[in-house]
Amino acid sequence: MTLTVFNSLTDRQEPFTPIEPGKIRMYCCGITVYDYCHIGHGRTCLVWDVVRRYLRWRGYEVQYVQNFTDIDDKILKRAQSEGVSMEEISERFIQAYFEDMERLGVAKADAYPRATHTLDGMQRLVSELESKGYAYPAGGDVYYSVRKFPEYGKLSGRKLEDLKAGASGRVEETDPDTDKKRDPFDFALWKAAKPGETSYPSRWGEGRPGWHIECSAMVKEELGETIDIHVGGGDLMFPHHENEIAQSEAATGKPLARYWLHNGMVKVGGEKMAKSLGNFITIRDLLEQRDPMIVRLFILQTHYRKPVDFTEEGLDGARNGWNTLKEGLLFQENYGKQLGWEDNPPKQSDEQIKQRFADVVDDDFNFAGGLAILFELAKELRKEGNLLLHQGRAEASSEELAVKWHTLAELADVFGLKPEVKETGNLQGDGKADTSLSDEQVQALIEQRVAARKEKNFAEADRIRDELQAQGIKLIDQPGGNTRWYRE
């Protein structure tokens, strides 16, 4: 089967072919760095991280670029209210972004261009648009003339007439600069600086770039005139991506991207989560409560184009599901020694299963379908592990188990799902709660309980178990009187 993707540009699912065989140039619209990232940003980054991982796994060389918007009204506003520079705000939240993404296991992009580092490129592009007649200056601003670009609206499926019908009465009233525009739908490529604002010199005077031009400039500088895949949140399709197309394609006369992919929004309580609605959850707040891998699994369970509703119930389900996968992934950690894998680390994976996985995921990145295969493998390994634990031997051969484990680990890696291997405790918990008891204290109590059980003093044994349970320590009694434990 061949990889097919849903292209927003054609509104159809179509076979994917890169411009240059084996190579993919991919651009993701990143974030405006004026605050901590919320889980909507998290979903976007996670989804495209996995797409990128999958494409690599499928054998493509992927060049992946994601931008930071560090020139923006909201950054300026925050800088002014805190009495610091825009740079200071940007820098702070770029660092926070990297911290959050590292915790979520999002791989680093190949480049992170910033608006402040792309000023020349943006100005060149604006000049080019001006000289080609697509842009006009107006009192220190420069606007893009939407009517000069006949294909305007081709991405979002809008016609200028429809926009007019919807926006009539709103655009004129809300935009005090409207009088400078020749058409209400023209948008700013360059904005004249207002007094006290951070600004940059240009041939149109002191000012700063408009929002959309940065991506047009960055794509061109980092990846070229036509790229393979341009991705971003569905809410960016209009006007941001539409305007990017208008700018880039008018300037180069070539398509900006062959495939446009958009991810669905995150909802909370059935409503879209957005800054403007005030119902957002930041990634760092969420990660106080939940293992990053739970969040990853939760998000990957829903197809990337569908909306996903964040609920406690949903996250609880993902937590339990993650425990199952983790059990499988830790198979080598927990049983490899017993199976004598040390000098012969398993390297072989099951080609048939990998083919099944690829067939499913090739269908517009059907991650949920792919996860079903991971669960299949993880459950088999868990079952065999349980046999090893209780009976000292498994049903399958060491080689078979090695292949299964290796296949699972390889496919889980495509999804960025990795258990944290902890030094403490002899089984893995979900890393959520922390207890006041040290490992030594737990161990001591367990030894007391083992002794009590030997004397058939079950009241005392149960008392100790309850005490540990209250601290979030779970016990597993094994045949032969051994007890394993983990933190819940």
Add this chain to the structure above:
RNA sequence: GGCGGCAUAGCCAAGCGGUAAGGCAGGGGCCUGCAAAGCCUUUAUUCCCCAGUUCGAAUCUGGGUGCCGCCUCCA
């Protein structure tokens, strides 16, 4: 008002014309001093409703209903 998307078990979710994946939760059994974990087993004659096409439809067509997103900054 315009444009677009989605409706599948208690919850989440795949499925894209051939007779309902998977996860979570639940029921029953095994194991256990009792648990926990694990194992086995079970849970939608049916896919929002109504028509139609077809030998055959959750899947295609038409018409309803409901929910959501975009049209303004937004991942």
